[in-house]
Amino acid sequence: xxxxxxxxxxxxxxxxxxxxxxxxxxxxxxxxxxxxxxxxxxxxxxxxxxxxxxxxxxxxxxxxxxxxxxxxxxxxxxxxxxxxxxxxxxxxxxxxxxxxxxxxxxxxxxxxxxxxxxxxxxxxxxxxxxxxxxxxxxxxxxxxxxxxxxxxxxxxxxxxxxxxxxxxxxxxxxxxxxxxxxxxxxxxxxxxxxxxxxxxxxxxxxxxxxxxxxxxxxxxxxxxxxxxxxxxxxxxxxxxxxxxxxxxxxxxxxxxxxxxxxxxxxxxxxxxxxxxxxxxxxxxxxxxxxxxxxxxxxxxxxxxxxx
Amino acid sequence: xxxxxxxxxxxxxxxxxxxxxxxxxxxxxxxxxxxxxxxxxxxxxxxxxxxxxxxxxxxxxxxxxxxxxxxxxxxxxxxxxxxxxxxxxxxxxxxxxxxxxxxxxxxxxxxxxxxxxxxxxxxxxxxxxxxxxxxxxxxxxxxxxxxxxxxxxxxxxxxxxxxxxxxxxxxxxxxxxxxxxxxxxxxxxxxxxxxxxxxxxxxxxxxxxxxxxxxxxxxxxxxxxxxxxxxxxxxxxxxxxxxxxxxxxxxxxxxxxxxxxxxxxxxxxxxxxxxxxxxxxxxxxxxxxxxxxxxxxxxxxxx
Numbered sequence: 001x002x003x004x005x006x007x008x009x010x011x012x013x014x015x016x017x018x019x020x021x022x023x024x025x026x027x028x029x030x031x032x033x034x035x036x037x038x039x040x041x042x043x044x045x046x047x048x049x050x051x052x053x054x055x056x057x058x059x060x061x062x063x064x065x066x067x068x069x070x071x072x073x074x075x076x077x078x079x080x081x082x083x084x085x086x087x088x089x090x091x092x093x094x095x096x097x098x099x100x101x102x103x104x105x106x107x108x109x110x111x112x113x114x115x116x117x118x119x120x121x122x123x124x125x126x127x128x129x130x131x132x133x134x135x136x137x138x139x140x141x142x143x144x145x146x147x148x149x150x151x152x153x154x155x156x157x158x159x160x161x162x163x164x165x166x167x168x169x170x171x172x173x174x175x176x177x178x179x180x181x182x183x184x185x186x187x188x189x190x191x192x193x194x195x196x197x198x199x200x201x202x203x204x205x206x207x208x209x210x211x212x213x214x215x216x217x218x219x220x221x222x223x224x225x226x227x228x229x230x231x232x233x234x235x236x237x238x239x240x241x242x243x244x245x246x247x248x249x250x251x252x253x254x255x256x257x258x259x260x261x262x263x264x265x266x267x268x269x270x271x272x273x274x275x276x277x278x279x280x281x282x283x284x285x286x287x288x289x290x291x292x293x294x295x296x297x298x299x300x301x302x303x304x305x306x307x
Numbered sequence: 308x309x310x311x312x313x314x315x316x317x318x319x320x321x322x323x324x325x326x327x328x329x330x331x332x333x334x335x336x337x338x339x340x341x342x343x344x345x346x347x348x349x350x351x352x353x354x355x356x357x358x359x360x361x362x363x364x365x366x367x368x369x370x371x372x373x374x375x376x377x378x379x380x381x382x383x384x385x386x387x388x389x390x391x392x393x394x395x396x397x398x399x400x401x402x403x404x405x406x407x408x409x410x411x412x413x414x415x416x417x418x419x420x421x422x423x424x425x426x427x428x429x430x431x432x433x434x435x436x437x438x439x440x441x442x443x444x445x446x447x448x449x450x451x452x453x454x455x456x457x458x459x460x461x462x463x464x465x466x467x468x469x470x471x472x473x474x475x476x477x478x479x480x481x482x483x484x485x486x487x488x489x490x491x492x493x494x495x496x497x498x499x500x501x502x503x504x505x506x507x508x509x510x511x512x513x514x515x516x517x518x519x520x521x522x523x524x525x526x527x528x529x530x531x532x533x534x535x536x537x538x539x540x541x542x543x544x545x546x547x548x549x550x551x552x553x554x555x556x557x558x559x560x561x562x563x564x565x566x567x568x569x570x571x572x573x574x575x576x577x578x579x580x581x582x583x584x585x586x587x588x589x590x591x592x593x594x595x596x597x598x599x600x601x602x603x604x605x606x607x608x609x610x
Contacts, residue, residue, distance in 0.1 A: 057408070113591060116598045120342060124548045125594055128587035135584035237541075241415055248412050280423035287416035292401055295409040 012166030020159025031158060035226050037266045038161030039219050042168045044246040044262040045255060046215035049172050051244065052253035053181075054208040055188030057123045060110060061216050062239035063130030066232070067106045068099030068217025070143050073152045073224040075099075080153055092155040096164075096221040103217020104210045106133065111209030115202045127237055138232040148231035149224070156226035164222065168215045173255055175211070184208060188253070249290060251297025260299050309451050314570045320458035321527070322566020323465040327520035328543035329550070329558035330472060331513035337476075337553040338489050338509045341407045344414035345394055346517055347540020348421035349387050351533060353518025354438065354525040355431055356383035361439040376441040380522055384515035391514025392507045400503070425533030435530035441522070461523045468516065469559050475512070476555065485509060489553075542569070545590055551603020560601055565590075 016038075026034075043061060050058045072095040083091055110129045117125055137143045144150070175181040186194035187201045195201055224230050242265070250261030268286070272279040290298065328350055335343045360379045361370070368375035398417050402410045426433040447454045476482040487495035488505045496502050524539050525531050546565045550557025568589060572582040593601065 113595055117594060120552060121548060121594055121598060121600075123342075124545060125591050128545070128591050132584045132587050135581060135587075139580040245412060245415070248408065252408070277427060281420060281427065284416050284419035284423055288398055288413055288420065291409055291413040291416060292398070295402060295405045 006170075009166055009170040012169075013163045016162035016166060017159040019162070020157045032226075033267065033270055034158055035156060035161045035222075037263050038158070038165045039222050039226065040243075040246065040262040040266045041165040041259050042161075042215055042219040042222070043243045044250065044258045045165075045168050045172050046212045046219070047243050048247045048250070048253065048255060048258045049176070049184070050208045050212040051247050052251075052258065053172075053176050053184045053188060054205060056205060056208065057119060058110075058126040058209070058212070059123045059237060059240050059244065060126035060128075060130030060133075061212070061243045062235040062237065063126075063133040064103040064106055064213040064216035065220035065223065065239070066130075066133055066137060066235035067213075067220065068096075068103040069220030069224040069230055069235075070099075070137055070149065071102045071217075072096055072099030072221030073149050073230055074143065076153055076155065076225065077149065077151070088153070088155060092160070092225065095225075096218050099221035099224075100214045100217040103220065104214035106217075107209040107211075107213025108206065110213070111206035115205065127240070130235075130237060130240055134232050134235050137235075144230075146232065148229060148234075150229045152224050152228045152230065154225060154228050156222045161222050161226070164218060168218075169255060169259065171211075171215075176255075185253075245287060249287075249298050251299050254297065254299060257297055257299030261297075264298075310574070313452055314574050315567070316452060316454050316458065317574075318567035318570035319462055319563065320455075320566070321570055322563035323462045324520050324524050324527075324562075325539065325543045325546045325566050326465050326559040326562025327461075327468065327516055327523070328539060329546040329562045330469065330555065331516040331520070332544055332547040333550075333552055333555060333558040334472065334476075334509055334513045334516075336547070337555075338485055338506055339399070339410075340489075340553075341399075341410045342414065342544065342552075343510075343513070344411065345417040345421060346513065347536035347543075348418050348425075349391055349394075349514045349536075350517040350521035350524070350540055351425065351531070351536035352390055352421065353383050353387045353514075353521035354531045354535065355425070356386045356518065357441065357522045357525070358436060358438060358531060361441060371440050371443050373442065379441055380519060383522060384518045387514040387518035388511035391510040391517075395507060395510040400506075422533055422537075431533050433532065435532045437530045438525040438528070441526065457523070457526055464519070464523075465559065465562075468519070469555065472512070472516075473555055481505070481508060542586075545586070549590055549593060549600055551600030554600070554602045557600055557602035564601075 043065060047058065047061045050056050050061075075095040075098050076091060079091060080088070106129075110126055113125055137148075138146055176184055183194065183199045183204045184207075186197065186199050187204045191201045194204075246261045246265050247258055249265065250256075250258030269279060269283060272282055275282070328346070331349075332343065332346055335341075335346070357379050360382050361375075364375045364378050364382075368378055394417055398413050399410055402413060425431045442457055442460065445456045447456060447459070474482075476485060484495065484500045484505045485508075487498065487500050488502050492502050495505075520539070520543070521536065525535070528535065542565055543562065546561035547558045548561070549564060550559070550561030552558075565586060568586045569582055572578050572585045578585065597603075
């Protein structure tokens with residue numbers, strides 16, 4: 001099992017970086033969508049760790065993404081011009097890591113209150129944290145206030161996005177399938193019973209939030225260096241909802257399903273561009289229709305929790 | 308001191324509107340145990356119903372008179388009650404036995420559907436429209452304090468509706484049926500309660516309250532547009548959770564607390580930009596110390 005997953009990770013990274021070298025010959029529009037898909041896979045798979053595997057209900061994933069995006073973008077904006085072009089990939093890696101770590105700290109701050117709250121109350125607290133983060137960026141002069149950050153170097157390539165998506169999938173899958181990680185699923189199934197079995201639900205919940213937020217932060221960094229502009233409005237709770245919809249459509253706690261849902265829900269609005277004025281109406285009707293007909297998620301094959 | 312009293316008046320008026328909307332959230336939650344995300348869009352539909360009804364009612368009862376305002380508000384509330392029942396029938400009823408999360412996502416889908424349909428140019432259009440003056444408005448000035456007559460109306464109306472809701476739920480037969488469905492739907496059905504009818508009724512009342520809240524919110528807002536419900540809807544949701552969701556006086560209390568917080572922090576120089584963040588931060592703090600809300604009952608979990 002472990003060997004198979006390592007192989008998957010290696011192949012995915014090699015393919016992503018390999019494709020990245022020839023990506024210059026692709027249509028820029030399609031390439032942009034492909035990068036969006038990679039970023040959304042990271043977001044959906046990391047949220048799946050919190051909402052799917054661990055059974056918490058977070059509505060603040062866009063907030064973590066914002067933290068990662070803003071810190072990574074600020075880092076490259078400040079240090080980028082001082083470094084030679086050859087150092088740019090290292091700078092970018094550093095920026096993404098910084099964004100991920102700061103987002104993980106934010107995840108810790110959200111995870112701690114989650115010890116006492118569950119269900120709707122947890123949802124509202126995470127939503128509240130997401131909004132607080134957004135308001136702070138919106139008022140902070142350092143981060144460009146309401147206009148946001150502009151002129152961010154376009155460092156995100158196909159290779160970066162998809163290689164990091166592969167790493168995210170690998171880490172989450174290995175974590176959940178490990179002896180330690182079974183605790184997440186135990187907490188999901190029954191917190192009190194898990195506690196009686198010697199599993200510390202508090203620790204698992206906080207861990208899920210910290211790891212989930214870390215990857216959301218990385219996705220935010222990729223997003224910032226893909227779009228080249230960041231505005232606080234892009235991280236409102238509608239964005240969090242979009243990610244939640246991906247997780248639920250994919251089938252909570254099913255990594256493969258969530259990946260497919262992330263791909264479909266990113267491409268779908270683009271496919272509907274031809275009927276632009278009805279696009280979002282169709283999108284919302286599809287969500288309702290799918291929930292009425294396939295409430296267990298679109299993709300339900302495979303063992304729950306398996307990668 | 309004057310500043311304090313003035314903010315108190317403004318905060319109470321805004322809080323009363325949040326309380327009206329929160330009452331609808333809480334009633335639906337009380338019966339079905341799920342958050343009706345489309346509530347904020349029903350609020351918007353209520354405002355638009357009033358926008359289109361006002362010119363129709365004006366020739367009959369006169370523009371900006373109290374009878375015409377009452378007619379417009381009652382008709383808009385009735386329209387929204389029907390819309391609320393339709394949403395429940397089409398989107399939520401087929402999912403009654405499913406996990407609550409599924410219903411939640413459906414509710415988000417319904418919410419997006421109403422918003423995007425409303426933004427379409429053939430429906431309402433995305434542009435902001437100015438809301439008609441429904442009620443004759445006078446400024447009451449009392450020793451340096453200003454108070455609009457609308458503010459008094461909304462505070463009074465909220466109080467009356469809160470008592471009415473409490474009466475319906477606690478003192479009538481249909482209210483007893485609502486509490487029974489809330490307690491145990493299956494057992495209530497076995498006792499001869501028509502659960503579907505009760506749930507429809509709850510949605511009708513909740514949506515009517517949302518419509519009234521939406522109309523009064525629009526009277527203060529610069530204009531109405533299809534996304535106008537999102538912000539007050541979110542605040543009202545917070546208010547309902549803050550007060551203890553499912554609890555009627557809690558929703559009213561939560562609404563007032565939120566309205567007061569918003570005006571007090573909005574009125575302080577230097578803090579006004581952070582007013583939403585402060586409201587959320589206080590909400591989180593309160594929930595940390597009272598995880599079931601201010602008036603909610605803490606339920607012990609059994610294995």
